[in-house]
Amino acid sequence: xxxxxxxxxxxxxxxxxxxxxxxxxxxxxxxxxxxxxxxxxxxxxxxxxxxxxxxxxxxxxxxxxxxxxxxxxxxxxxxxxxxxxxxxxxxxxxxxxxxxxxxxxxxxxxxxxxxx
Amino acid sequence: xxxxxxxxxxxxxxxxxxxxxxxxxxxxxxxxxxxxxxxxxxxxxxxxxxxxxxxxxxxxxxxxxxxxxxxxxxxxxxxxxxxxxxxxxxxxxxxxxxxxxxxxxxxxxxxxxxxxxxxxxxxxxxxxxxxxxxxxxxxxxxxxxxxxxxxxxxxxxxxxxxxxxxxxxxxxxxxxxxxxxxxxxxxxxxxxxxxxxxxxxxxxxxxxxxxxxxxxxxxxxxxxxxxxxxxxxxxxxxxxxxxxxxxxxxxxxxxxxxxxxxxxxxxxxxxxxxxxxxxxxxxxxxxxxxxxxxxxxxxxxxxxxxxxxxxxxxxxxxxxxxxxxxxxxxxxxxxxxxxxxxxxxxxxxxxxxxxxxxxxxxxxxxxxxxxxxxxxxxxxxxxxxxxxxxxxxxxxxxxxxxxxxxxxxxxxxxxxxxxxxxxxxxxxxxxxxxxxxxxxx
Numbered sequence: 001x002x003x004x005x006x007x008x009x010x011x012x013x014x015x016x017x018x019x020x021x022x023x024x025x026x027x028x029x030x031x032x033x034x035x036x037x038x039x040x041x042x043x044x045x046x047x048x049x050x051x052x053x054x055x056x057x058x059x060x061x062x063x064x065x066x067x068x069x070x071x072x073x074x075x076x077x078x079x080x081x082x083x084x085x086x087x088x089x090x091x092x093x094x095x096x097x098x099x100x101x102x103x104x105x106x107x108x109x110x111x112x113x114x115x116x
Numbered sequence: 117x118x119x120x121x122x123x124x125x126x127x128x129x130x131x132x133x134x135x136x137x138x139x140x141x142x143x144x145x146x147x148x149x150x151x152x153x154x155x156x157x158x159x160x161x162x163x164x165x166x167x168x169x170x171x172x173x174x175x176x177x178x179x180x181x182x183x184x185x186x187x188x189x190x191x192x193x194x195x196x197x198x199x200x201x202x203x204x205x206x207x208x209x210x211x212x213x214x215x216x217x218x219x220x221x222x223x224x225x226x227x228x229x230x231x232x233x234x235x236x237x238x239x240x241x242x243x244x245x246x247x248x249x250x251x252x253x254x255x256x257x258x259x260x261x262x263x264x265x266x267x268x269x270x271x272x273x274x275x276x277x278x279x280x281x282x283x284x285x286x287x288x289x290x291x292x293x294x295x296x297x298x299x300x301x302x303x304x305x306x307x308x309x310x311x312x313x314x315x316x317x318x319x320x321x322x323x324x325x326x327x328x329x330x331x332x333x334x335x336x337x338x339x340x341x342x343x344x345x346x347x348x349x350x351x352x353x354x355x356x357x358x359x360x361x362x363x364x365x366x367x368x369x370x371x372x373x374x375x376x377x378x379x380x381x382x383x384x385x386x387x388x389x390x391x392x393x394x395x396x397x398x399x400x401x402x403x404x405x406x407x408x409x410x411x412x413x414x415x416x417x418x419x420x421x422x423x424x425x426x427x428x429x430x431x432x433x434x435x436x437x438x439x440x441x442x443x444x445x446x447x448x449x450x451x452x453x454x455x456x457x458x459x460x461x462x463x464x465x466x467x468x469x470x471x472x473x474x475x476x477x478x479x480x481x482x483x484x485x486x487x488x489x490x491x492x493x494x495x496x497x498x499x500x501x502x503x504x505x506x507x508x509x510x511x512x513x514x515x516x517x518x519x520x521x522x523x524x525x526x527x528x529x530x531x532x533x534x535x536x537x538x539x540x541x542x543x544x545x546x547x548x549x550x551x552x553x554x555x556x557x
Contacts, residue, residue: 026158029174058151058178059158059171062185062204065277066174069183069205093143094181095278 003054004028006035011110015045017081021052024060024087032060036067040076045113047106051082056090068100077113081106148289151179155293159300165189165423168304169202172297176273177204179293180286184254184274186211188219189301190267191426191464198223198270199426199465205274210253218246219270222258227267232259232287232294257282259294263302305424312421319452350377400443400533404557407440407472407483408433414451415470422455426464429455432471439557440483446530447554450538453527454487454550461548462491474556481556482536488549494542502540503528 003022011017016039024032039046048067053060064080071078079101083091091097103109155175159168173185184205188198198219203211225241226233234257239247254274261269271294276282282290353374357367415431422429451470458468466489473484494502502524524538531538535555542548 026154026171026175030170057154058147058176059154059174060178061181062174062177062179065177065181065183066185066204073207090147093140093147094178096181099277 004031005052006032008035008039011047011106012114014114015047015110016042017047017049017106017110019049019052021054023055023057024050024053024063025055025057026059029059029063033063033067036078037070040071040074043076045076045110046071046078047109047113048078048080049082049106050080050087051084053084053087056087060087061090061094061096064100065096077101077116079103079109079113081109145285148179148285151175152289152293152296156296159296164419165301165304165308165426166201166428168297168301172271172293173202173204176271176290176293179289180273180282181276181278182256182274183277184272186214186255186272187261187269188215188271189261189269189426190223197464201269201426201428201465206253206255206272211272213249214253214255214272218242218250221246222270223267226258226260226270230260230262230267232257232290234282257287257290259290261294261298261301263298266302268298268301268305308420308424312424315417315421346377350374353377400446400530402441402443402534404439404441405444407437407442407485407554410444410447411451411470411472411485414448418452418455422459422468425459427459427462428467430467430469432469434472434474437472437474437483438481440554441557442534442536442554446534447552450527450530450552451485451487453523454552457523457550458487458489458491458548462489466491475553482553483556485552485554486549487552488547490547493544493546494540494548495544496542499540499542503538 004024004027005021007019007021009017009019018032018036018039020032022028036046036048048064050056068078081103082105083102088097091100091102101109101112103112155171158171158175169187173187177183177185182205186200186203186206188200191197191199198215200211200215221241222238225238235247235250235255238250238258242250255272256275257273259271259273260267261271273282273290353370356370357374411433412431415429419429455468455470458466462468468487468489471486471488473486475482475484528538531552531554537553539551539553540548541551
């Protein structure tokens with residue numbers, strides 16, 4: 001978790017963007033989940049920007065899946081955006097690109113979650 | 117494990133291909149291997165049961181592409197109770213129902229056949245309603261957590277989100293991962309037990325030293341204040357006995373009085389020992405200081421012992437705090453009392469949280485330290501009684517958990533001696549929060 005960092009940016013009154021930087025692994029997975037749960041608790045949709053993810057491990061993927069599943073049990077939407085090549089290759093390897101909602105830009109994700 | 121892995125029958129969905137012609141197979145196997153390496157590396161540094169549970173569950177979810185997982189550990193006599201320690205993706209209420217209704221039957225089956233097992237294979241061990249519950253909750257497989265032949269807990273995974281079934285390769289990988297985690301859990305629990313025992317020994321040692329010091333000081337006072345007059349009485353009576361021995365009646369009376377005086381001295385000494393044990397001498401040395409490092413060290417010291425009782429214990433520092441005025445030793449006594457109390461009166465699986473906050477009230481600035489739990493809570497009409505000596509919530513609890521019921525009264529006295537306050541709020545069924553308020557520096 002040496003260079004792991006989260007940046008929370010309000011995209012609109014109804015949506016927050018969480019930008020993930022560094023290694024998303026066993027050490028950082030719980031931090032990511034805690035931060036993202038707070039977004040739903042504040043009654044907002046979530047856009048998760050993975051452009052800064054340099055490495056994603058199984059635990060990181062597990063945390064993403066748990067996050068999406070937890071959001072599915074709330075009225076709020078979650079989408080991934082600007083997925084880095086490092087994260088994209090693992091997501092595709094596990095055929096999760098068919099399951100996870102992924103967009104090219106933060107704005108596209110914001111529009112999608114607010115339209116849902 | 118000598119048991120063969122369960123095969124997926126023909127009427128189940130077809131597994132992923134395991135043939136060498138699959139171009140992604142090598143990459144997925146490499147992914148599995150990297151996942152196991154990550155798990156192995158992280159287990160080396162984890163000494164918290166709940167952290168270990170998260171490590172395992174997230175790792176497996178990422179490996180197999182499932183969004184749901186849960187883990188139970190066994191506790192009580194011969195591991196008779198199943199306690200759910202972590203749950204991701206499943207609805208918590210649904211997993212609680214599985215804990216109450218199905219966990220025993222699943223545990224018995226996994227004790228006989230300690231290998232990962234797809235849910236359908238448990239059908240013969242479960243009633244129709246129980247099997248239907250597992251299906252509705254979405255549990256695709258159960259797996260045992262064991263070490264040295266002892267079943268420590270069990271794990272459930274949901275269906276894979278890409279729609280494929282778990283393959284034999286997956287189950288073998290899972291078995292390998294669980295083997296590592298079982299050993300790690302066993303080591304963690306042994307370490308935690310040892311750590312907690314050492315802490316208890318150190319505390320006992322400190323208490324004994326303190327009692328010895330207080331007893332010496334107190335006995336010195338007793339000698340001066342009480343024994344001196346008694347010594348005078350005894351000496352006088354002895355003189356009467358020695359010099360008026362011809363008056364037999366008088367001598368008899370005086371001898372009786374002398375004996376009673378000795379008895380009285382013995383009784384007073386016993387009473388004073390009791391007072392010494394229950395009253396305590398509350399010296400405080402208040403200094404301005406920073407609470408964060410003190411609380412962090414306290415949490416680190418208590419974490420192993422609390423985890424060992426299968427209660428989660430988290431520290432949530434509340435951002436920038438002002439300094440506070442407190443006596444470090446007395447503060448730790450209060451916190452130990454509150455954490456011990458929370459452990460005593462919550463069931464296994466409960467969550468304890470230590471957190472800090474800042475507060476302004478009646479023109480005074482306070483630093484708050486909360487110890488909260490999600491236990492059974494305390495009825496409103498019993499809350500204030502908690503702080504009276506020898507009071508506990510009810511008689512049956514007294515018998516179940518033991519103790520004189522003086523701990524919280526003692527903690528409140530200590531808080532007041534530090535010019536602070538100790539408060540409680542509680543919701544029956546939701547939990548209790550004890551808040552220690554210390555003056556901001």
